[in-house]
Amino acid sequence: MNPSMKYALLLFCFAASIRPLTAQDSIVQNVTARRELNLDGRWNYMVDPYETGYYDYRHQPYDQSPSGKGGYYDDRKQTDKSQLIEYDFDRSPTLKVPGDWNSQDEKLLYYEGTIWYRRVFQTTPQPGRRYFIYFGAVNYEAHVYLNGKKLGMHKGGFTPFQFEVTSLLKAGDNTLVVKADNTRHQDEIPTVNTDWWNYGGITRDVCLASTPETFISDYQLQLKKDDPHTIEGYVQLAGQHSPQTVTIDIPEAGIHTTTTTDGGGRAPVAIMTKKLAYWSPEHPKLYAVSLSTATDTTVDRIGFRTIRVQGKDILLNxxxxxxxxxxxxxxxxxxxxxxxxxxxxxxxxxxxxxxxxxxxxxxxxxxxxxxxxxxxxxxxxxxxxxxxxxxxxxxxxxTYANAQKQLSDLINRDRNRAAxxxxxxxxxxxxxxxxxxFMSRLAAHAHQLDNTRxxxxxxxxxxxxxxxxxxxxxxxxxxxxxxxxxxxxxxxxxxxxxxxxxxxxxxxxxxxxxxxxxxxxxxxxxxxxxxxxxxxxxxxxxxxxxxxxxxxxxxxxxxxxxxxxxxxxxxxxxxxxxxxxxxxxxxxxxxxxxxxxxxxxxxxxxxxxxx
Known part of the structure; x- marks a missing residue:
């Protein structure tokens, strides 16, 4: 490969590693099995009702300027006594993460608007590994920055999201900044009119997850619709998409089988079995499941059951x-x-x-x-x-696209949960x-993503x-x-x-x-x-x-x-x-x-x- 092609490839890989999630992306399935560093704890915060740390005086976003600099996400430090810096994360108070801001500070009980969070963490990234910053939820609109560079934006106060940070992570100190805004808007999901408290902030866990360069990013293993003897689904790899063997082990059920990925890194799963103990409220049986490739292994606990409607009855198993x-x-x-x-x-x-x-x-x-x-x-x-x-x-x-994305994220996260x-x-x-x-399209989308529920x-x-x-x-x-x-x-x-x-x-x-x-x-x-x-x-x-x-x-x-x-x-x-x-x-x-x-x-x- 000539030098110019190598340079172009590096640029492409760098851009891909920091791009924000799109509607076609899914989060790493079972991220807790991948957690390398828990980022929960005390985060410094600043209340910013006028969004001074995001917009300049012409109301243009700093992160869209040619330099990309100027916002609070830069986390600037004074290096000369003549410097003018009108914020200071180091001397700002802290909030617990996960947790909403409303219940942690009486002054913020009714606050709706922007609060900036900052967490400094230490890590030593390893060659041949990929790294993701994962958020369980931020209410409602989150802009995320690592070491002064924008990772992306996410809307939706209750669904998880992630950004790959492999190219931006440094050995030693890293600065993670989140602009969290819980302002209600008519065109959002939910809209301005609800009957619950609008808790703002980083309300669920945050972690740094680590994977091999090619890894098991997603999977679904559930009983086939109306068939209690067939486990059906898929395993999806991220990274190198040449054909690879995926091994599925459920030892307690006597299952050891392999499947092969296609050109898109996807491997279909269809396993015939008559040894399963079915999940039910009376007997909530969960099996230890191992998925592995030549470069990666992940484990989960999964239950198997059928649910369907027959006439006026709901049939469980x-x-x-x-x-x-x-x-x-x-x-x-x-x-x-x-x-x-x-x-x-x-x-x-x-x-x-x-x-x-x-x-x-x-x-x-x-x-x-x-x-x-x-x-x-x-x-x-x-x-x-x-x-x-x-x-x-x-x-x-x-608004519809937002609703469909939140529905997709919910289904993608929980589709392996028998409950x-x-x-x-x-x-x-x-x-x-x-x-x-609007609602008919959502119903069709849910049925398309998961026909087993x-x-x-x-x-x-x-x-x-x-x-x-x-x-x-x-x-x-x-x-x-x-x-x-x-x-x-x-x-x-x-x-x-x-x-x-x-x-x-x-x-x-x-x-x-x-x-x-x-x-x-x-x-x-x-x-x-x-x-x-x-x-x-x-x-x-x-x-x-x-x-x-x-x-x-x-x-x-x-x-x-x-x-x-x-x-x-x-x-x-x-x-x-x-x-x-x-x-x-x-x-x-x-x-x-x-x-x-x-x-x-x-x-x-x-x-x-x-x-």
């Missing part, structure tokens, strides 16, 4: 199942803020198990990957959702032709007197009839009238009630007719159970919600004080009376649907 569920937000009520790790996640899922659940709806956005893996381990089926919520900009092509049985494309979206087109959405209902009507044309595109109803709280004058409601449901499919409930301030006791009392919430649940028993196709419910959570929309100074009080557990972890009402119902249902 071929047996009818009733989804005894509860909705959960990604929020710790005891230590304010987003869930920070496995301990927080385990606490919420343990409460769900105590309630008698075999199923959880993780609303209204992708939750921490640790939550999904724990659900796998603990035996809880999962409804996983993207934040297409309420009044999205249905006709904006960029996930339903991909949800949204919640309570109002009827219109543009909305139907069910696809649904939490629909709205309409009422005519005591008739509750479910007739949303989006239902034609979904595998389940799933909808929210708030009889006894937002509609209906007397709780005793709830059993008089009847449901007219257009679609002949299993019915899932994705939300129901009412508020109760823990410790406030009165008669069952007094709003906000525990007795009112208890009576509401008792009458809901009677009302819902009239739906012959009912195969699951996820009442709203497991635990009280913060919301700026909830402003009653006595009963709410910026908390949504529909939780069955208070922000102090105290179980309300309705918790036991629902638990008794679930205990009865469990006897009818043994798993």
């Amino acid at each position: 071929g047996k009818p199942v009733f989804l005894r569920g509860i909705c959960i937000h990604d929020e710790n009520p005891l230590i304010p803020g987003r869930l920070r790790g496995e301990g927080d996640c385990r606490m919420l899922l343990t409460w769900a198990k105590q309630l008698g659940c075999n199923y959880v709806r993780l609303a209204h956005y992708p939750h921490n990957e640790a939550m999904i893996r724990l659900a796998d381990e603990m035996g809880l089926m999962v409804w996983a959702e993207v934040p297409v919520y309420w009044t999205i900009s249905w006709t904006n092509p960029d 996930v049985i339903i991909w949800s494309i949204g919640n309570e979206t109002p009827l219109s032709a543009p909305r139907l087109d 069910l696809v649904s959405a939490a629909l709205e209902v309409h009422r005519q007197g005591n008739e509750v009507i479910v007739d949303d044309p989006l239902g034609e595109k979904l595998d389940l009839v799933s909808f929210n109803e708030y009889a006894g709280w937002y509609w209906g004058d007397k709780l005793a009238d709830l059993p008089n409601y009847h449901f007219t449901i257009k679609y002949d499919r299993p019915v899932i009630i994705t939300e129901l409930g009412g508020d109760a301030l823990a410790g406030f006791h009165a008669d069952p007719d007094t709003r906000w009392s525990e007795e009112y919430q208890e009576a509401l649940y008792a009458n809901q159970v009677k009302m819902l028993s009239g739906i012959t196709a009912l195969r699951g419910i996820t009442p709203w919600i497991l635990v009280d959570f913060r919301s700026p929309r909830r402003q009653h100074p006595v009963y709410q004080n910026f908390w949504n009080r529909k939780g069955l557990i208070s922000e102090q972890g105290v179980k309300k009376r309705a918790f036991y009402t629902l638990k008794n119902f679930y205990d009865t249902i469990a006897k009818k649907y043994p798993e």
Whole structure:
């Protein structure tokens, strides 16, 4: 190769190594198996409401200027006493990462805007290795810089992203800077109007991951649709795409097989087996799986099960199942803020198990990957959702592209988790032709990416007197009839009238009630007719159970919600004080009376649907 060709190749490789992710890219699957350096901990931060560190006085981005210099990401130090530098990361305060800024500093409780984060870390990059900076989530728009060079930008407050930094990493000190902006915008996903706290910041883990030059970047191993005896999927390599042998080992299942990659580095997988113990809530079996090539090995724990719809039934491993569920937000009520790790996640899922659940709806956005893996381990089926919520900009092509990208990222991250049985494309979206087109395309995309799971959405209902009507044309595109109803709280004058409601449901499919409930301030006791009392919430649940028993196709419910959570929309100074009080557990972890009402119902249902 002549020198000019070598130089061109080096330039190409350098550009490729620092390019931002596009919609066609996927993150490194099971990144924790690749983690070389954990970057969690204390990060210096600066609040920048005018984005002075990003724009010059003409409001032009510094990182788009010819020099690419001038922003806070340069992390400049004064080398001469005459120098003018109007920021200083070294003497700035710190925030914990992972963690939101709202709960760490009282002055930032309601803050929406830009905050700059900086972390200095030491490493010694090794020849023949590739390196990636991985973020579990940053809310909402993140611009990322390493050693003064921009890696790229990511939108979406709940999905992971990464950038390759092989060419930029230095031996010794490296400076990682993140511009995090949680400002709400109409054309984003979610939009300006939500019912949860807009926690800003680097809310999930950050790490430096390391791989060989050619490595296993992605894989899917799940039971083939409607076939409990065939493990189907693929293994995708990144790097050299000449044909390579991939070995798959699942020793406990007696599986040792090989497959070969094609010119794009992809190897199909089809393994016949009759020795599998199937994953279920009663027996959440996970197998140790090893994938290896001549240059790389990665390991995972994967469960295998089938899920499908037959008439009005949901079949798990071929047996009818009733989804005894509860909705959960990604929020710790005891230590304010987003869930920070496995301990927080385990606490919420343990409460769900105590309630008698075999199923959880993780609303209204992708939750921490640790939550999904724990659900796998603990035996809880999962409804996983993207934040297409309420009044999205249905006709904006960029908004749709954003929603589809977030859905893709969710599916790509969690498609090897047996616990996930339903991909949800949204919640309570109002009827219109543009909305139907938007949502129908999302449903088709989810089915295309993963045909082994069910696809649904939490629909709205309409009422005519005591008739509750479910007739949303989006239902034609979904595998389940799933909808929210708030009889006894937002509609209906007397709780005793709830059993008089009847449901007219257009679609002949299993019915899932994705939300129901009412508020109760823990410790406030009165008669069952007094709003906000525990007795009112208890009576509401008792009458809901009677009302819902009239739906012959009912195969699951996820009442709203497991635990009280913060919301700026909830402003009653006595009963709410910026908390949504529909939780069955208070922000102090105290179980309300309705918790036991629902638990008794679930205990009865469990006897009818043994798993």
